[in-house]
Amino acid sequence: xxxxxxxxxxxxxxxxxxxxxxxxxxxxxxxxxxxxxxxxxxxxxxxxxxxxxxxxxxxxxxxxxxxxxxxxxxxxxxxxxxxxxxxxxxxxxxxxxxxxxxxxxxxxxxxxxxxxxxxxxxxxxxxxxxxxxxxxxxxxxxxxxxxxxxxxxxxxxxxxxxxxxxxxxxxxxxxxxxxxxxxxxxxxxxxxxxxxxxxxxxxxxxxxxxxxxxxxxxxxxxxxxxxxxxxxxxxxxxxxxxxxxxxxxxxxxxxxxxxxxxxxxxxxxxxxxxxxxxxxxxxxxxxxxxxxxxxxxxxxxxxxxxxxxxxxxxxxxxxxxxxxxxxxxxxxxxxxxxxxxxxxxxxxxxxxxxxxxxxxxxxxxxxxxxxxxxxxxxxxxxxxxxxxxxxxxxxxxxxxxxxxxxxxxxxxxxxxxxxxxxxxxxxxxxxxxxxxxxxxxxxxxxxxxxxxxxxxxxxxxxxxxxxxxxxxxxxxxxxxxxxxxxxxxxxxxxxxxxxxxxxxxx
Ligand code: KIV
Ligand code: ZN
Numbered sequence: 001x002x003x004x005x006x007x008x009x010x011x012x013x014x015x016x017x018x019x020x021x022x023x024x025x026x027x028x029x030x031x032x033x034x035x036x037x038x039x040x041x042x043x044x045x046x047x048x049x050x051x052x053x054x055x056x057x058x059x060x061x062x063x064x065x066x067x068x069x070x071x072x073x074x075x076x077x078x079x080x081x082x083x084x085x086x087x088x089x090x091x092x093x094x095x096x097x098x099x100x101x102x103x104x105x106x107x108x109x110x111x112x113x114x115x116x117x118x119x120x121x122x123x124x125x126x127x128x129x130x131x132x133x134x135x136x137x138x139x140x141x142x143x144x145x146x147x148x149x150x151x152x153x154x155x156x157x158x159x160x161x162x163x164x165x166x167x168x169x170x171x172x173x174x175x176x177x178x179x180x181x182x183x184x185x186x187x188x189x190x191x192x193x194x195x196x197x198x199x200x201x202x203x204x205x206x207x208x209x210x211x212x213x214x215x216x217x218x219x220x221x222x223x224x225x226x227x228x229x230x231x232x233x234x235x236x237x238x239x240x241x242x243x244x245x246x247x248x249x250x251x252x253x254x255x256x257x258x259x260x261x262x263x264x265x266x267x268x269x270x271x272x273x274x275x276x277x278x279x280x281x282x283x284x285x286x287x288x289x290x291x292x293x294x295x296x297x298x299x300x301x302x303x304x305x306x307x308x309x310x311x312x313x314x315x316x317x318x319x320x321x322x323x324x325x326x327x328x329x330x331x332x333x334x335x336x337x338x339x340x341x342x343x344x345x346x347x348x349x350x351x352x353x354x355x356x357x358x359x360x361x362x363x364x365x366x367x368x369x370x371x372x373x374x375x376x377x378x379x380x381x382x383x384x385x386x387x388x389x390x391x392x393x394x395x396x397x398x399x400x401x402x403x404x405x406x407x408x409x410x411x412x413x414x415x416x417x418x419x420x421x422x423x424x425x426x427x428x429x430x431x432x433x434x435x436x437x438x439x440x441x442x443x444x445x446x447x448x449x450x451x452x453x454x455x456x457x458x459x460x461x462x463x464x465x466x467x468x469x470x471x472x473x474x475x476x477x478x479x480x481x482x483x484x485x486x487x488x489x490x491x492x493x494x495x496x497x498x499x500x501x502x503x504x505x506x
Contacts, residue, residue, distance in 0.1 A: 005223040007041040014227040027056040037264040046072040047086035061090035068092040075099035075124040084131040095128040101139035129161030137162040143169040151189040164197040172205025180215035199223035209238035228272040241286040266319035267344035277475035329363035398427040406430035443467040463490040
């Protein structure tokens, strides 16, 4: 079987999703998990785009040794040099040079002629190649580029030293048969192309990113560019988990494989969702909450008799644990440790002790503690570790008679206990106003969402809030069985991110 290279761009194109920005620590955490997942290439960022991006690509290049670390660059000298500066410490560095190739982009965006673009490609691929011999080239908007010109630009890139040629369907415009035809024609019309790796990069504007990618694989592409949970610009990118599981589940059809450890898929999906604040829709293939749930009697009966009747994949192959053991208030440290290990968490003693205390508190309020509750507890503990301000106590009075009132006690960065109170139009508004009186950072609340983690009246409520300051969005999350407490935690989490970013910029 031939191998398909998995190129993950969650940290670059995924982060370009509106509201999806991540901080340095979060990017490193995801990069480490991608390495564990067995991703071949991690596109860690776009180094020239901001000092923060440069720093995170550099750190990932230094810390993550098992995958190729790729930095993105437009076709200009400063971009290429900056990308190299960021990735040069990697065990396996790659520079990814891209330039627009469609007439639509050339005319309205770049304002350059086709000849000028060919020259830029020649010079910038060669410049990148002078730094390292792993060079990827992408003609942006390839699927809307005139084919003859596309073959020409690809040929120039090959002659200048590119080793991977990536064909982006930048605006998600292609239809599978058409995209497969384009790949076939590229193979037939570009000399020496079969000596290189041909890749594709599909966006999901028409919901066809995965279908287009798989068709390109069928026509000979051996690298797929994708993101965890399919996050990315606009409607997103092709989803890694769907592509990998299609190739694995239908190996009879594709006769191909990948090096992905599929048992890490679920954990990676949860981590990316948790960090970006983008929930995974319940019916999402592979990683959605309903992906392996059977509701109708006929289906349930079939699965009990023989899972293969209605299950084409074993949930364990994507790392969804089989929860035979129910945790509750009588469960001890050993049982929790085992369940955490099954869920893919190996916590240090100190972290484990905090999670265990939170688990015991929760088990006092809730009869059965589900896996999703445990994941939420771990995430909550991890959020607490990187705090600037800490929410110690919150007290609310509300109802349909009086004015909603909140009082809060918080610990400041220098360890002082600070208390304040505020009135609001509702309990959440009052809580946020009381917190604002202490933290004092101007911002606008742009999104506020509550969802319950599991079913039942005693479920943990998880709150996501996004705030904006100086045109940058910060996402905060908080979880608690009390939704007002969860809301206050989420708001403090978002403020802490804002403060940490501002401090760094200073
Ligand atoms: O969608 C696109 O064309 C891209 C390129 C930078 C590869 O993201
Ligand atoms: Zn893209």
